[in-house]
Amino acid sequence: MSTYDDKYLAIAKDILENGYFDTNRTGVSTYKLPHQIMQFNLEKEFPILTTKRVAFKTAVREILWIMQNQSNNINDLEGHIWDEWADEDGSIGKAYGYQVKKYHQIDNLIKSLKENPQDRRMMINIWNWEDLPEMNLAPCCFLSMWDVTDGRLNCMLIQRSGDIPLGVPFNSSQYAVLTHLLAQVTGLKPGLFTHVINNAHIYENQVEGMKLQLTRKDEAYEAPKLWINPEIKDFYDFTEEDIKLIDYKHHETIKMPVSV
Numbered sequence: 001m002s003t004y005d006d007k008y009l010a011i012a013k014d015i016l017e018n019g020y021f022d023t024n025r026t027g028v029s030t031y032k033l034p035h036q037i038m039q040f041n042l043e044k045e046f047p048i049l050t051t052k053r054v055a056f057k058t059a060v061r062e063i064l065w066i067m068q069n070q071s072n073n074i075n076d077l078e079g080h081i082w083d084e085w086a087d088e089d090g091s092i093g094k095a096y097g098y099q100v101k102k103y104h105q106i107d108n109l110i111k112s113l114k115e116n117p118q119d120r121r122m123m124i125n126i127w128n129w130e131d132l133p134e135m136n137l138a139p140c141c142f143l144s145m146w147d148v149t150d151g152r153l154n155c156m157l158i159q160r161s162g163d164i165p166l167g168v169p170f171n172s173s174q175y176a177v178l179t180h181l182l183a184q185v186t187g188l189k190p191g192l193f194t195h196v197i198n199n200a201h202i203y204e205n206q207v208e209g210m211k212l213q214l215t216r217k218d219e220a221y222e223a224p225k226l227w228i229n230p231e232i233k234d235f236y237d238f239t240e241e242d243i244k245l246i247d248y249k250h251h252e253t254i255k256m257p258v259s260v
Contacts, residue, residue, distance in 0.1 A: 001222075002221065002223035004049055004169075004223065008172075011164065012213070013214060015164060021204075029203070030204065033201075040176070040192070046223055046224060048172070048173050051216040051220050056248065059177070060173075061077065064240065070100045072095055093137075094128070110235060114186050140161045141171050152189045161199050162200045165254075171195070175193065180226060184233075185233055205256070225247060227246050228242060
């Protein structure tokens, strides 16, 4: 079994058995637990589910849209779930890539990783109180903090709100990929990836889908390998074709509704 399946399904089972049931802004009630944490050693394994399919190419495309293209317009993103939050021009407001670009956050991070890797202020923070009223969606994965220890790049992702069935596996894969990409262009090795979810929840209309996935626990596959084009040395040169999974074996997709 992949390490991701093991840790993720343990959280899902705990939420279903012990989660607090209540309403929220979407109108669809959830079972939730606070402060859920998963940690993975990226040198050993790529964190992705095998007990259901994760749309890896879509995840990669989206993280490049945010961090590399630094866009806030869905017309720049092929294949996405952002229609609900976009205006008639395709903009999601001053959110996500807009905040990365506004403060040159990727460039500043790469500069620190190369020139001052023991800097304790390395982070990408897209939660901006001033611009929040002009964001069509407040960011869920809003903060990543970066550390270099013994030549390894470590990433801690902070997620304020985590849809366990749909969003969380997608986000884990994205930021694990981002860690690999930044490690390659800064001459580091990928290290720890820690995913912290403040509000980890399962919507009541997703419960049966999660129960189905839990029945696959004993039939999980080994994790795939991540391949990144070794010729790319500039973060802005990566394309989705430079990032692939090798031998990704998985069970079939489990369709579950998105609450907006």
